Amino acid sequence: MTGPEAHHLRTVLRLSPGDPITFFDGTGARYQARIERILKDRVTATIIGQTRDLPPKVHLHLGQALLKGQKMDLILQKATELGVEAIYPFYSEHGIHKQPRDTQMDRWQRIVIEACKQCDRATPPEIHTPREVTDLITQPPPCDARLIFWEHETRHTLKDVLAPHNKDCRSVLFLLGPEGGFSETEVACAQKEGFIPVSLGPRILRAETATLAATAILQFTLGNLDPVLPDDQEKSPCAPLSNG
Numbered sequence: 627m628t629g630p631e632a633h634h635l636r637t638v639l640r641l642s643p644g645d646p647i648t649f650f651d652g653t654g655a656r657y658q659a660r661i662e663r664i665l666k667d668r669v670t671a672t673i674i675g676q677t678r679d680l681p682p683k684v685h686l687h688l689g690q691a692l693l694k695g696q697k698m699d700l701i702l703q704k705a706t707e708l709g710v711e712a713i714y715p716f717y718s719e720h721g722i723h724k725q726p727r728d729t730q731m732d733r734w735q736r737i738v739i740e741a742c743k744q745c746d747r748a749t750p751p752e753i754h755t756p757r758e759v760t761d762l763i764t765q766p767p768p769c770d771a772r773l774i775f776w777e778h779e780t781r782h783t784l785k786d787v788l789a790p791h792n793k794d795c796r797s798v799l800f801l802l803g804p805e806g807g808f809s810e811t812e813v814a815c816a817q818k819e820g821f822i823p824v825s826l827g828p829r830i831l832r833a834e835t836a837t838l839a840a841t842a843i844l845q846f847t848l849g850n851l852d853p854v855l856p857d858d859q860e861k862s863p864c865a866p867l868s869n870g
């Protein structure tokens with residue numbers, strides 16, 4: 627390892643030869659290794675094992691309206707911790723229209739990588755380029771169930787919506803609106819395209835609260851928060867690393 631990661635191991639974590647470390651290659655592999663040598667510009671380690679995350683029981687895709695300030699950062703971090711597999715940021719009628727700069731996309735990547743390290747997740751969520759909500763509604767990624775969280779919904783709760791799907795449902799796309807909410811037209815368009823409007827109760831939640839609550843409830847209901855036994859982890863032989 628070289629660069630900031632090597633610096634972090636040497637000067638922040640103050641690791642010594644023989645210490646165990648775990649690291650990720652960003653493509654889904656998690657390596658267990660032992661530090662060999664700590665040099666000025668790099669750290670070398672011997673890989674002693676490799677595992678991958680098990681695939682989730684149900685693939686969860688979050689469509690998130692772009693939010694102001696640091697709220698997107700919070701959502702990306704928490705969605706990563708909670709195991710969301712892909713994030714589709716979108717522009718909408720009552721939300722942000724300004725295209726995020728490349729630096730912001732890079733920052734989002736860094737946030738999810740840091741969250742992965744912190745929560746021991748080997749496969750970072752995919753962050754898609756922001757698009758119009760109407761594009762996401764009319765050309766969604768293939769999913770067995772599509773939901774739109776709407777504070778004016780009076781019929782459907784998450785409980786009723788997921789119960790009939792539970793057995794055959796392998797993937798869910800769920801949309802959360804901006805601070806200004808979804809427009810009536812957006813909700814009608816989503817319904818026409820097969821999205822089910824869902825309520826999170828009688829109180830209007832802040833956008834970021836709604837996303838975190840919806841994500842946690844969905845993951846729990848879909849079985850993605852069940853513990854994984856160590857023996858269930860996919861084990862595979864060590865693979866050489868490109869940059870040591």
Ligand code: SAH
Nearest residue numbers: 775776777802803806807825826831833836
């Ligand atoms: N501006 C709107 C509220 C938007 S809240 C108003 O004041 O009326 C931001 C987003 O959180 C909404 O678009 C919706 O997706 C979600 N949300 C908040 N409270 C909700 C609730 N009780 N049920 C379902 N979704 C909710």
